[in-house]
Amino acid sequence: MEKEIDKNKTEKIMVSDDISAKVKELEERIATLEKKDDHLTMVVFSGDFDKAMAAFIIANGSIAMDMKVTIFFTFWGLDILKKSSFNTTGRGFLERMVLAMRPKGAGRLGTSKMNFGGIGPRLFKFMMKKKNIEQLESLISMAQEYGVRIIACQMTVDLMGLEPSDLFDGIECGGVGAFLASSSHSNTTLFI
């Protein structure tokens, strides 16, 4: 009898080993879930100057709070990442036409409101300078320096007839899967 109980006890002991292993596993899963607090993923669809400002102010603010940031640029958002000059010879007619009509780079974007044929953005840049707010171009280079992950939508790059070399250096091209892999581990997800 005594021996029986002992055997039972021994079995139960095993259970406790199992449990402490299980508790350890659960703790790791919780830590993974908690890490989402520190991730922010944005889609930047718009190519407006004011929305680009908002995106990079949020991105750099997140970096300052030790968060990880991924931004997926798609459609008009790619205008923000374009170099201020690139050669479109050798591309299709439609692609050249569309590229010719789009602003080249962060320095030439219009605003979503009060654009007034380009006077709006100049006015806001002047007002921002007076108030010591960083300009868009320097917000972007700060973001790149601080490790914000910038993904250019491959499909848009193809559609618009862009070459990766038309965009700032250090930008990866990726599909919607790259966005989703990041957003599904982020608490803060925004479409701008």
Place this chain on the structure above:
Amino acid sequence: MEKEIDKNKTEKIMVSDDISAKVKELEERIATLEKKDDHLTMVVFSGDFDKAMAAFIIANGSIAMDMKVTIFFTFWGLDILKKSSFNTTGRGFLERMVLAMRPKGAGRLGTSKMNFGGIGPRLFKFMMKKKNIEQLESLISMAQEYGVRIIACQMTVDLMGLEPSDLFDGIECGGVGAFLASSSHSNTTLFI
């Protein structure tokens, strides 16, 4: 000494019942939290062709990654879900006027930029065809086939004087509560 060990064993025995029940409960709660990785919820407020493309590319990409997708269409977003023809006789004057001014269905949406009185969307559709990108209408029917849950905002349906029969088949009508019930269990939430 032997007895000491035995006592230790006995102590360990107790780890079991209460705690193992609790650990099991916690594991279930963690699994529920982890499932949020696999849920994506969008509000589609805009009725622009390019934004609708973005919404359905994200939706179908999520489905391809085994995620669950809910899209709540509200305000102008309902334009995307309209059948290409429906009869507005018998509706109020204002409702008929507003319906007459809005595009009927996914095939007639304008773009948010470079619309040029409807030339922009045609141009982009042509360019998309050349690059083998799926057209919006087929992205929508793929989404419906693959089980994307599409909710039309009941309040907008009422406000615009729409009938559920004016919209694609297989669409449920719901309030903001239906959106929130889904978004609060999703990691990725977007307002488009």
Place this chain on the structure above:
Amino acid sequence: MEKEIDKNKTEKIMVSDDISAKVKELEERIATLEKKDDHLTMVVFSGDFDKAMAAFIIANGSIAMDMKVTIFFTFWGLDILKKSSFNTTGRGFLERMVLAMRPKGAGRLGTSKMNFGGIGPRLFKFMMKKKNIEQLESLISMAQEYGVRIIACQMTVDLMGLEPSDLFDGIECGGVGAFLASSSHSNTTLFI
């Protein structure tokens, strides 16, 4: 027999101190994660009447479902929070010019589509009244009453030359950090 029970008790007391403390800690961390279901954080960047309606319908719907809501108003979104009259004398020339061109308050916003020089918003307000949908101003005061946390972007307030007294009472000013602190504990995050 008596001794047996005692022994049982002792065993239960022992409940492996380490493990039960750990399980308790994990439960608290899980509860913290679960609370995110009940938090919603929005950036309202747009000052359009229809988008403001959407934001406050979502906010008040969330409150009705016992959720906590934080809205961060930035850029044009601040138009929604302006009092219908305030004096701009004593401010810089550019600031006065910009303030003069922006709508003053929730009652004078344009719509993102079909604005028609201000006829659109009037039309929609009339249609909403007929359908018994709450007007924007009353949605905003309901939100404030029910404890929606409203933060005005300090940088925009400075940039536009606004004074906190130009905005509704009970609004705090804060930076992007205040937004991120809230969004990183929210499951639903939207940029409107």
